[in-house]
Amino acid sequence: MDTGELLEDYTPGDFYFGTSRRTILGSGSLRTFTDTDVAALSEVVPAALAGSPTSLAVGVLPFDTAGTPGHIVLPETVRVAGPARPASRKTIGAASAVRAVPEPVRHVEAVGRAIKILRDGGLRKVVLARALDLEFDFEVSAQAILHNLAKDKAGAYTYAAGLPSGRTLLGATPELLLSRVGGQVISHPHAGSAPRSGDPVTDRENADALAGSRKDHIEHAVLTEAIVETLRPFCRSLDVPREPSLVSTPTMWHLGTVVTGELVDRDVTALHLAAALHPTPAICGSPTEAARQLVSELEPFDRGYYAGAVGWMDTEGDGEWAVSIRCAEVAERSLRLYAGGGIVPASDPKAELDETSAKFQTLLRAMGMEL
Numbered sequence: 001m002d003t004g005e006l007l008e009d010y011t012p013g014d015f016y017f018g019t020s021r022r023t024i025l026g027s028g029s030l031r032t033f034t035d036t037d038v039a040a041l042s043e044v045v046p047a048a049l050a051g052s053p054t055s056l057a058v059g060v061l062p063f064d065t066a067g068t069p070g071h072i073v074l075p076e077t078v079r080v081a082g083p084a085r086p087a088s089r090k091t092i093g094a095a096s097a098v099r100a101v102p103e104p105v106r107h108v109e110a111v112g113r114a115i116k117i118l119r120d121g122g123l124r125k126v127v128l129a130r131a132l133d134l135e136f137d138f139e140v141s142a143q144a145i146l147h148n149l150a151k152d153k154a155g156a157y158t159y160a161a162g163l164p165s166g167r168t169l170l171g172a173t174p175e176l177l178l179s180r181v182g183g184q185v186i187s188h189p190h191a192g193s194a195p196r197s198g199d200p201v202t203d204r205e206n207a208d209a210l211a212g213s214r215k216d217h218i219e220h221a222v223l224t225e226a227i228v229e230t231l232r233p234f235c236r237s238l239d240v241p242r243e244p245s246l247v248s249t250p251t252m253w254h255l256g257t258v259v260t261g262e263l264v265d266r267d268v269t270a271l272h273l274a275a276a277l278h279p280t281p282a283i284c285g286s287p288t289e290a291a292r293q294l295v296s297e298l299e300p301f302d303r304g305y306y307a308g309a310v311g312w313m314d315t316e317g318d319g320e321w322a323v324s325i326r327c328a329e330v331a332e333r334s335l336r337l338y339a340g341g342g343i344v345p346a347s348d349p350k351a352e353l354d355e356t357s358a359k360f361q362t363l364l365r366a367m368g369m370e371l
């Protein structure tokens, strides 16, 4: 099969998931499960999939199920091919208006408030995000943005998913929440960030500064500890590197740790494990509930499916679920982009603002926009 074909065949409402190894395109819907009880979804979906003629369940989990349901689809058709390798870029067209939500100065204030709360005790880490609203005088092509994200190799997982609202979540994330192949599970948590630079010397300096940053190592350790703690009861063995490694996308450097484990019980599905891990301190904080509360107090918008999970599961229970970051929610003539960053007591508010600006570049570049 032509590897570019699936990407070109994508139309809004489809599910698209592309990695360096394969591309999945799910179209149509035999059954849809939309439920705020994600634990229930992770029980019901495998049972429905087992009795269905389709091979995969695909979809999205929200950041917070308080107002936004998980949305899993059994597609009518599932096509799987090799990695997409688009030859050229597509033109998106310019936005007619751009609005930051909240205003950058308000985000700096919110981060400052979070730092004070963290220093006063009780929380180790909280992740605060902001949004960019783009408006267009024409209908924006989700397919063209997806195409450019794949062309840029903007993240290890390029994705698009139809949402219950009829809108589309699309993006390219570097971060693997969980994959399961047979008895083996892998999670690749990311925390700790620095921007890439077009200048090789500055780029190396940024990477070295991140590798040596005590603040970023603390941010990362909180995350890895939580992943390990959640996976441990499910695994007979777990391999956790002592130190994180530098990982990169075309726009960001990160600290990442590849955690691998061997399952005790193969009946535990990829979706079940993803639901158990989510929300990790990569996108929420620690302790989880206190951080979630602080996020809802300090962010002036609903995250929806940003900082949730996106992925697929097959009839064996194998699957891949990525953390839904570096993304936008696309309506006909508007897009909302999201970007966040982990805050620890040693964080600096202005640096956190800059970090979110750098993270927006994944989508902005794909849209041919430099802000």
Ligand SMILES: C=C(O[C@@H]1C=C(C(=O)O)C=C[C@H]1O)C(=O)O
Pocket (backbone or CB within 6 Å): 127, 129, 175, 190, 191, 192, 193, 254, 282, 283, 307, 325, 326, 338, 339, 340, 341, 342, 343, 359
């Ligand atoms: C929250 C985001 O990214 C997450 C936060 C990171 C950090 O704080 O260093 C790094 C990678 C991601 O886990 C985002 O991109 O919106």
